Amino acid sequence: MTDVLQFGYGQSVAQMQLKRLNRHGIIAGATGTGKTVTLKVLAEQLSDAGIPVFLSDIKGDLMSLAQENTEPVSTERLEATHYVDYQPSSYPIELWDVTGDKGIPVRMTISEMGPVLLTRLLGLNETQESILNIVFSVADERGLLLIDMMDLRAMLNFVADNASELSKHYGNIPAQSVGAIIRSLVVLEQQGGKIFFGEPSLDIADLMRLDSDGRGIISVLNATQLFSQPTLYSTVLLSLLSELYEVLPEVGDLDKPKMVFFFDEAHVLFKDTPKVLLEKIELIVRLIRSKGVGIFFVTQNPTDIPDTIASQLGNRIQHGLRAFTPKELKSVTVVADTFRQEAGQDLAKVIQELKVGEAVVSVLGVDGTPSYADRVMIYPPKSLLGTADPSLVNSLINRSNLMDKYANSIDRESAHEQIAAWNEEKETALKEAVAKEEAEKAQKAAEKLAEKEAQKEERAESKKTDKTVSTRRSDSPMDRFTKNVMSAVGREAGRILMRGITGMLTGKK
Numbered sequence: 010m011t012d013v014l015q016f017g018y019g020q021s022v023a024q025m026q027l028k029r030l031n032r033h034g035i036i037a038g039a040t041g042t043g044k045t046v047t048l049k050v051l052a053e054q055l056s057d058a059g060i061p062v063f064l065s066d067i068k069g070d071l072m073s074l075a076q077e078n079t080e081p082v083s084t085e086r087l088e089a090t091h092y093v094d095y096q097p098s099s100y101p102i103e104l105w106d107v108t109g110d111k112g113i114p115v116r117m118t119i120s121e122m123g124p125v126l127l128t129r130l131l132g133l134n135e136t137q138e139s140i141l142n143i144v145f146s147v148a149d150e151r152g153l154l155l156i157d158m159m160d161l162r163a164m165l166n167f168v169a170d171n172a173s174e175l176s177k178h179y180g181n182i183p184a185q186s187v188g189a190i191i192r193s194l195v196v197l198e199q200q201g202g203k204i205f206f207g208e209p210s211l212d213i214a215d216l217m218r219l220d221s222d223g224r225g226i227i228s229v230l231n232a233t234q235l236f237s238q239p240t241l242y243s244t245v246l247l248s249l250l251s252e253l254y255e256v257l258p259e260v261g262d263l264d265k266p267k268m269v270f271f272f273d274e275a276h277v278l279f280k281d282t283p284k285v286l287l288e289k290i291e292l293i294v295r296l297i298r299s300k301g302v303g304i305f306f307v308t309q310n311p312t313d314i315p316d317t318i319a320s321q322l323g324n325r326i327q328h329g330l331r332a333f334t335p336k337e338l339k340s341v342t343v344v345a346d347t348f349r350q351e352a353g354q355d356l357a358k359v360i361q362e363l364k365v366g367e368a369v370v371s372v373l374g375v376d377g378t379p380s381y382a383d384r385v386m387i388y389p390p391k392s393l394l395g396t397a398d399p400s401l402v403n404s405l406i407n408r409s410n411l412m413d414k415y416a417n418s419i420d421r422e423s424a425h426e427q428i429a430a431w432n433e434e435k436e437t438a439l440k441e442a443v444a445k446e447e448a449e450k451a452q453k454a455a456e457k458l459a460e461k462e463a464q465k466e467e468r469a470e471s472k473k474t475d476k477t478v479s480t481r482r483s484d485s486p487m488d489r490f491t492k493n494v495m496s497a498v499g500r501e502a503g504r505i506l507m508r509g510i511t512g513m514l515t516g517k518k
Contacts, residue, residue: 011058012026012027012028012264012265013025013026013027014027014030014051014054014055014058015054015388016047016050016051016054016387016388017050017090017368017370017385017386017387017388018089018090018091018092018385018386018388019370019383019384019385019386020383022091023370023372023383023385024372025324025372025373026372026373026374026375027058027060027264027265027266028262028263028264028265028375029323029324029372029373029374029375029377030060030265030266030269030303030324031262031263031266031298031299031301031302031303032298032303032321032322032323032324032373032377033294033298033303033304033305033306033321033322033323033324034303034304034305034306034322034323034324034325034326034372035305035306035307035308035311035314035319035322035324035325035326035327036048036051036305036306036307036308036326036328037307037308037309037310037311037325037326037327037328037330037344038309038327038328038329038330038363038368039309039310039328039329039330039331040309041365042328042329042363042365043328043365043366043367043368043387044307044328045068045070045071046366046387046389046390046394047326047328047368047387048064048071048271048273048305048307049071049074049390049392049394050387050388050389050390051269051271051305052064052071052074052100052227052271053074053098053100053390053391053392055225055269056100056101056224056225056226056227057224058225058265059219059223059224059225059265060225060265060266060267060268060269061216061217061218061219061225061226061227061228061267061268061269062225062226062227062228062268062269062270062271063216063227063228063230063249063268063269063270063271064227064228064229064230064270064271064273065229065230065232065236065242065246065271065272065273065274066229066230066231066232066233067232067233067236067273067274068233069231069233069396070394070395070396071229072102072104072229072231072396072397072402072405073392073393073394073395073396073397074099074100074102074227074229074392075099075100075101075102075392075397075401075402075405076099076392076393076397076398076401077097077098077099077391077392077393078097078098078389078390078391078392078393078394079097079393080393080394082095082389086366086386086389087389089386090386090387090388090389092388092389095389095391096391097391097392098391098392099392100224100227100391100392101220101222101224101225101226101227102226102227102228102229102405103215103226103227103228103229103405103409103411104229104231104402104405104406104409105228105229105230105231106230106231107201107204107205107230107232107235107245108201108204108234108235109204109416110234111231111402111406112229112230112231112406113406113409113411113412113415113416114204114415114416114418115205115211115230115245115415116204116205116206116207116208116209116210116211116415116418117205117206117210117211117245117248117249117252118154118155118156118157118206118207118208118210119155119156119157119158119160119161119206120145120148120154120155120156121210121248121252122206122244122248123145123251124138124141124142124144124145125285125286125289126244126247126248126251126286127141128141128283128285128286129240129244129282129283129286130197130202130240130241130244131190131193131194131197132193132240133189133190133193136183136186137186137189137190137193140165140168140182140183140186140187140190141190143168143175143179143182144161144164144165144168146179147164147167147168147175147179148164148424153423153424153427153428154421154422154423154424154427155423155424156206156207156208156421156423156424157203157206157207157208157420157423157425158194158197158198158202158203158206159425160423160424160425161194161206161424162191162194162425163424163425163428163429164424164428165187165190165191165194166187166191166428167424167428168182168187169182169184169187172184197241200238200241201235201238201241202241205241205245207418207419207420208418208419208420208421209414209415209418209419211249211252211415213249213252213253213256213257215228215411215414216228216249216253216268217267217268225268230245230246232273236274239274239277239280240277242274242277243274243277243278246272246278247278247290249270250270250272250293250297250304251289251293253268253270253297253300253302254293254296254297254300254302257297257300257301257302258300259299259300260299260300260301261299262299263301266301266302266303267300267301267302268301268302268303269302269303269304269305270302270303270304270305271304271305271307272304272305272306272307273307274307274308275306275307275308275313275314276308276309276310276313278290279313279314279315287315287317290318291315291317291318291321294318294321295321305324306318306322310330310340310344311325311327311344311347312340312343312344319347323372323373323377323379324371324372324373325347325348325369325370325371325372325379326368326369326370327344327348327360327368327369327370328363328367328368329360329361329362329363329364329365329367330344330360330361331361332361338357341357341360341361342357344357344360345357345359345360348369348371348379348382349371349379349380349381349382350381350382351381351382354382356369356382359382359384363384366386366387367384367385367386367387368384368385368387369382369383369384369385370382370383370384370385371383
């Protein structure tokens with residue numbers, strides 16, 4: 010197996026050291042100058058070297074890697090490239106699609122994407138971004154899984170409903186900011202985000218496979234529809250790249266990379282990019298090389314790439330740039346100055362004169378130093394140049410052994426269900442508390458009523474007792490007759506007694 014990629018011919022064979030591919034690279038040039046052909050040739054060479062590749066197909070002309078070239082290659086091109094053993098060939102590819110319509114569904118969880126990328130995807134301001142960070146923190150603290158957009162919406166509502174309590178720890182949580190984020194979610198759902206977020210999420214290992222012949226499988230993201238939402242497109246690619254960075258272990262410098270990632274139309278990634286995200290991208294580009302991953306940015310003009318990131322791109326392939334205005338001429342000069350040039354070389358002029366399929370190339374050598382800029386004719390691709398046969402594309406999708414793994418979405422218990430269960434428990438507890446309170450009130454009312462009834466009965470009994478006593482004290486006619494007789498007897502006895510006494514006192518006999 011060779012330790013270099015041969016992709017063109019200039020003063021000699023243009024080649025890249027496999028060991029230096031993790032120092033990344035850039036393919037730049039105006040529309041129609043040959044960037045796509047260069048990308049295909051590099052992908053083919055990488056696959057032949059046993060290196061898996063990931064790339065996105067925006068125009069629908071990269072899926073044809075799966076079909077060998079059936080068109081004759083011009084003798085002039087073969088002679089210019091010294092390509093004496095050219096043989097058409099097809100390559101092993103897997104088709105992926107965020108929508109799942111024309112490829113294996115690509116999914117990612119909300120947690121895997123994280124608040125930084127979501128902030129950019131939703132177009133949030135600083136205040137709203139801080140709220141989103143609070144949402145992720147609260148979810149982590151309470152063990153709530155953020156998988157899909159329903160989970161994120163439920164979590165936002167949870168934070169809003171508990172704002173007074175959470176504000177003691179996190180600071181003010183304005184309800185209007187939470188509402189603005191939820192409205193942004195609605196827009197993202199309409200753009201296809203609802204399909205992208207979910208499970209099973211993409212297993213990075215499935216992007217790093219070899220076929221039965223030991224060739225690297227080329228994973229092609231069908232982005233013909235996705236690119237109509239540039240922010241979503243760039244965020245999806247960046248999230249995959251970020252996941253590679255998070256998941257893969259440190260391996261240092263390998264003899265060849267584990268994978269090479271092509272970021273096509275890279276200018277959309279850096280347009281209006283907030284500082285915090287730019288710092289994240291710079292960190293990934295700088296550190297992912299120690300995890301065995303090489304990144305190539307594909308764009309129209311190298312000046313689209315921020316300097317902090319461009320300075321880390323060691324392998325450079327520059328196709329033609331056209332300059333008609335002073336501003337454009339200055340831009341070409343700036344691009345030329347990024348190459349290592351030999352004395353007296355007018356590289357700015359060369360870049361403007363490049364034909365279709367030609368490029369100025371500078372690559373890292375064995376010792377890691379950049380080569381002098383060389384004008385190179387790129388090899389013709391072995392695969393078909395153009396769009397693939399639709400029946401072949403359908404066949405690739407249907408016979409993929411990954412389709413069974415990703416075809417059907419999984420809806421396991423996550424934040425949405427967990428919060429709903431909490432709310433149900435709270436509602437049940439509230440109903441029970443209300444029922445208990447009502448029961449206690451009813452019991453107290455019954456006790457009070459019973460007490461009143463008892464008091465009423467007691468008063469009634471008291472009155473009945475008084476009446477009975479009164480009835481007992483009134484004499485019957487017999488009692489009165491007896492009393493009268495006894496009274497008369499008593500009176501007569503008294504008189505007799507008095508006469509006796511008085512008689513004795515008066516001396517009568």
